[in-house]
Amino acid sequence: MSADDLHLFNEGTAHRIYDKLGAQLCVHEGVAGVSFAAWAPNASQVWVVGDFNGWDGAAHPLRMLGSSGVWERFVPGLGAGVLYKFQICDRSGHSQLKTDPYGQSFEAAPGNAAIVCDTRSYQWGDAEWMQARREGAVSRSSESGAARETLDRPISIYEVHLGSWRRDPSEPDRLLSYRELAPQLADYAVEMGFTHVEIMPIAEHPFDGSWGYQVTGFYAPSQRYGTPEDFAWFVDHLHQRGVGVILDWVPAHFPRDAFALAQFDGTALYEHADPRQGAHMDWGTLIFNYGRNEVRGFLAANALFWLERYHIDGLRVDAVASMLYLDYSRASGEWIPNQYGGRENLEAIAFLKHVNGLIEHYHPGVLRIAEESTSFPGVTRPLAEGGLGFDFKWNMGWMHDTLHYFAKEPVHRKWHHNDLSFGMLYQYSEQFITVFSHDEVVHGKGSLLLKMGAEHIPEKAANLRALYAHMWAWPGKKLLFMGGEFAQSAEWSHNRSLDWHLCQYADHEGVRRLVRDLNQLYRSEPALGTSDLSPEGFQWLACYDTDASVIAYLRKASAAARPSVGGAGGDASAQSRRSCAALIAIVGHFTPVVREHYRVGVPQAGLWREILNTNSAHYGGSGLGNDGARHTEPIPADGHPQSLLLTLPPHTVLFFRCEVGPQ
Incomplete structure (x- = not known):
């Protein structure tokens, strides 16, 4: 790493730092090998260990590069496929093995070692798709209104958890690979008329039950479904079939696993040291220190990495509300006010604006979507107007009110009629996506079908059909979680396939046919698909x-x-x-x-x-x-x-x- 590289990294403006830190295949002075680099400013010593040196920390110590906090070493003769970790000794002499924060491929738990790989070598076949995306992108200029017009097009999103969408009935415990899933998912999305699929987080995570929301490998597609090249093929295939790919991105928190980011160099490096700022109360995880340049750079570069290396068409940013407020899920005395005495997390707000600005600059046309459940102002307002710069926000209020209404028995609905109309009071305060996501069918909430206020399945199905038609007719782009389109009866489970056999029954297949026809109308009728934002x-x-x-x-x-x-x-x-x-x-x-x-x-x-x-x-x-x-x-x-x-x-x-x- 050059002096300029180190300066930009410490400044938080090295937008492609993933090309420098971690493990980089390279040729140094005519010799092929791997350059290893890790940021551990408070470590007393760092070694790289792996299957190439018998996991012996003494074999390959790294050297500190000035006062940058970066440790580096070139190891000749190594190539792709090598497993490695960093052995980090803190200032108290305590040593621990840590996986690479910038690792781009990992082995499965419990090993969790990073794997040297080249994510730049895949030969893409989606040039036509990418060109069309660029041509459709315009400046987010509030003066011309062109951005709003470009975004106000049919966008219907199918939210998918790859591990449980579909499995081979003859091997129900085996996960399908990226290459097995892509043709089936593309066929289905095209048949059903969805414009995009949204993938629940596939960045590497050790715990299946987190559904991908507790990330330990922010730069690596999960090995559960194949290699990084396999994931590139997955995206490429969907693009060639005319289906966009949106990725759930999780910059709000990270898990406490000892092998990953937590206390990386023996100190609170990526997280806040004070639990009033650094502990996430809802999920038992840790909150990123957005005020630290190198941490902000790590996350911002990560967003760009998925767009550049994997041609992702949009990022849905998870748990934005928890980032915006210092007192999120905290009682009085459990949080520290900002410099003005307020509850807004000014550093996180600045970070979100920074990321959205980078995406707009480097990858115009990529969608920026916020899962934000409060009334924080200006989430989808352009950056030039002081907003956060997102393109869309999930409409959680409409979802809550509408489900509340449809869950009532019909005889009681007349007392709740305002649940159907109240949403129009704020409909155009933001640019909304109307959603029924995975959050509505987990943790004992039941399926959408069984939420309906009726006693028998045929009547519940009729209610669900009415609900979906109202959703597709109401202003706002659309998102539906998998299984909802055929009225799955059971609550979603991450460790088994959807109940596709239900499609043999009229009540379920009828709902699926309706969703397909709703998408067709939404995409073909300008009154439905091109006037959502006005x-x-x-x-x-x-x-x-x-x-x-x-x-x-x-x-x-x-x-x-x-x-x-x-x-x-x-x-x-x-x-x-x-x-x-x-x-x-x-x-x-x-x-x-x-x-x-x-x-x-x-x-x-x-x-x-x-x-x-x-x-x-x-x-x-x-x-x-x-x-x-x-x-x-x-x-x-x-x-x-x-x-x-x-x-x-x-x-x-x-x-x-x-x-x-x-x-």
Whole structure:
């Protein structure tokens, strides 16, 4: 490492420090070997040990590079596949083996040794995908509004835990590899119409039950499913099939495992020493010291590493709320205020802005998504406007309120009607993704299907179909956790496959068919897929009928996205038909009775075609509906001069597209 390298590292601005620290295959003075480097500023001595020297610490001591805290040594004759660790002696003379924080491949627990590898050698075949991503990227300029328009496109995400999505029925205890999973997952995502898959954390972690959220190898795809090259092939394959890959990224905390980051050089190096700042109360883990340059650089470079080496299309940042607040999950006296006496973690906020700025600079077009469960202002506001610079935020409030409503027995829902409407008060305060994630189907919460407020499975399935249709119609990009799309009955378990056999039953297969059709409509109808982020794209038709448990609203395409319906641009009737074609009315009814002759006012006279009915027999319903379409009648309702007279089946959401305006 040069003096410049060390200066940038200590400054926290070495954006590709993963090319220097850790184990690097290289040629030094004409000799091939491996350069080992570790940051351990408070160590008295550091050695590299491994299968190449019999794990003998005396064989290969490292030297300290000035006052940088970095220890380095070149070992000739070594190549890819070598296992190694760092033996670190603290200032008290106590020695311990530590795995490489910058290791890019690891052996399985309990060994946990890093493996020398070259993650730059994979030959990618996704040039067309990457070029399209670059061409679709624009500056996040608030002046032109171009960023908002670019982001306001159909984005429907399938959240997946690789170890439990699907397994070979003949070997249910064996995990499928990256190369086995990729073709199956790509086929399924394409069939179902998802634009992206989001992978729960696959950075190396020793404990299966953490689901990947307690990371010990931040730079390494988990060996559970194959090698780093296998993971690159996984991403490459999905890209060539037209499916984006979003990765869960966990910079909020790390586990206390003695072999990893905790007390790395005998001191609190990556974490805060004071437990009021450094101990995560919820998960028993440690919190990164975001104010330390080298730690901030470690994490920022890690974000860039996944985007550069593995062509990842988006990072969903886990547990952002726990990063933003110094008193997160802490009682009075258990936390230290910031320099102004406040509860905001100013160093973590600066770090998040820094990372989002780097991603925007180096990899425009990559999505930046926050899992943030509070009302912290400006999460998706651009950096230039003082925001955190995320593209999207998970809409946890909408999720909570909507599930609360659907969990009620229908007879009680009229008292909770505001759960369906309250979300519109803040819908456009941020750029939201509407989510039903893994968090909703774990820790005794049950599956989405069994949450529904009904006694029998067919009625629960009808409720779930209505819930999904409302979700896809509501503004916001979409995310659904695996298994939810076919109404898995059991709560999710990380150590077994989803219950795919349920798809042989009408109630479950019907839900799956509906999700597939919802994705198709979302991607093909501009009123649904290109107006999620603008308040002009939504209009209430009726949200007052609490006794009937009915809501109705309109989705409208932006002017630029409205389809042509024929006729010259200056023809008044043609203009009317174009405007009409940009409208979709959604009517939701959430009680078990049939409501005949239900009138809903609409803003446009003409034919409104029923393009989706969750009560269709194709989805497992009774088939009752509106004969495919309804013409408006010149009877005022809901503030409009014309209205539709509808039949509302039980527990059903209906989509009507305006197709023919007045002649």
